[in-house]
Amino acid sequence: MLRLIAFVQLLLVVLYLGRIGLVGVFLATLCLMVLYLWVTKRSLDKIHTPLKYEDMPWLYDSVARMANRAKIKTPKVYILEDYIPNAYSFKDSIVLSLGLFEVLQENEILGVVAHEIGHIKNKDTLLFPLISYGRYWMITLSMLTLFSFNLRAILVSLILLLAYEHQRVRFFKKREFMADKAALYVLERPFDLKDALEELSYYEDLRIKVKENVLPGIEPKIERKQKKVFMEMHPPYDERIWKIMVEAAALDLMGKLN
Numbered sequence: 475m476l477r478l479i480a481f482v483q484l485l486l487v488v489l490y491l492g493r494i495g496l497v498g499v500f501l502a503t504l505c506l507m508v509l510y511l512w513v514t515k516r517s518l519d520k521i522h523t524p525l526k527y528e529d530m531p532w533l534y535d536s537v538a539r540m541a542n543r544a545k546i547k548t549p550k551v552y553i554l555e556d557y558i559p560n561a562y563s564f565k566d567s568i569v570l571s572l573g574l575f576e577v578l579q580e581n582e583i584l585g586v587v588a589h590e591i592g593h594i595k596n597k598d599t600l601l602f603p604l605i606s607y608g609r610y611w612m613i614t615l616s617m618l619t620l621f622s623f624n625l626r627a628i629l630v631s632l633i634l635l636l637a638y639e640h641q642r643v644r645f646f647k648k649r650e651f652m653a654d655k656a657a658l659y660v661l662e663r664p665f666d667l668k669d670a671l672e673e674l675s676y677y678e679d680l681r682i683k684v685k686e687n688v689l690p691g692i693e694p695k696i697e698r699k700q701k702k703v704f705m706e707m708h709p710p711y712d713e714r715i716w717k718i719m720v721e722a723a724a725l726d727l728m729g730k731l732n
Contacts, residue, residue, distance in 0.1 A: 476645065479638045480608060483615050486631055490622035502614040506607050514565075514603075522569060525551035536584050537568070537591075540660040544595045551587075559677050563590040564599050578673055585657065585666035592656030598649050605642055612638045647709045654718055664722040668715050675711040 487495040527534045533551070541548040550567040554560065559573040568590045574583060593599060612635050619631040658664040 475641050476605060476608065476638060479634055479641065480612060483612055483631060483634045483638075486627060486634070487615050487618050490624055490627045491618060494621075495618060498618045499615065502611055502618075506611055510603060510607055522552040522554055525553055529553075532580060533583065533587070537587055540584070540588055540591050543660040544591050544656065546591070546595050549591065549594055559674055561586045561590055563593045564603075566594060566599070568594075577677060578670055581663060581666045582670035582673055585661060585668070585670035588657035588661045589653050589667055591660055592653035593649070595656055596649065596652055598653065601649070602646070605645060609638065609642060650709055650714065651717055654714055655721055658718065658721055658725060664718070664725065668718045668722070671711050671715050671718075 484499060487499060489495075491498065525534060537551055538548045547566055549563070552567060552569045554569050554571040556571040557573040557576060558571060559577050560569075560571040561574060562569050568587060570583070570586070574586060578586070593602075616631045616635045619627050622628070654667060657667045661667065
């Protein structure tokens with residue numbers, strides 16, 4: 475659906491702006507590609523420390539075992555010098571904040587890691603940035619239609635932009651559930667992820683402000699000053715926990731049937 479919406483937006487710009495529209499689309503695409511490559515190269519900085527075996531053998535070995543079960547290459551793990559509980563993945567790497575180790579037990583940390591492995595296995599580390607940058611592409615094309623001075627084209631473009639935003643949020647939420655489900659298949663104890671989410675739910679008042687991240691992560695939102703978000707990209711903890719319990723029960727039932 476997202477691709478269809480973007481394609482219709484592209485046709486609209488070309489139809490009403492012709493060659494000028496094509497040039498605008500090309501320049502917008504080129505700029506966003508350069509921005510993506512620049513951001514990707516700066517994904518890691520001095521506050522990210524690569525995890526070494528001697529630092530945490532239990533985590534290092536567990537990541538390798540879970541990656542093997544997921545049939546993916548063992549991800550690199552980085553420790554983020556941030557005492558707010560957080561985790562996210564990009565490319566074939568996983569980032570865990572120091573705050574996670576302050577509030578979670580070892581088995582709960584593994585639950586968080588399994589969720590990120592689920593994102594990597596499901597190719598979310600590629601899809602999330604692509605769709606998020608697609609949002610800026612859609613905004614740019616909507617602005618281009620203003621130069622058509624055609625009210626119908628402008629209104630249709632705005633509707634397409636809103637439709638893309640709605641589908642983008644739905645897509646992100648769906649992928650979070652899929653990552654949770656994938657985690658259950660690689661964990662030795664499927665409820666480790668549920669335990670981690672229950673513990674993290676107590677720390678929703680820690681984040682200073684809401685930061686929308688284009689990288690797939692573990693938390694819906696953790697903030698100090700609560701404020702409503704027009705379209706929340708992460709499903710709430712309670713819903714994720716409930717689905718994990720249902721899925722884990724189904725897996726347990728199938729195991730008994732076998």
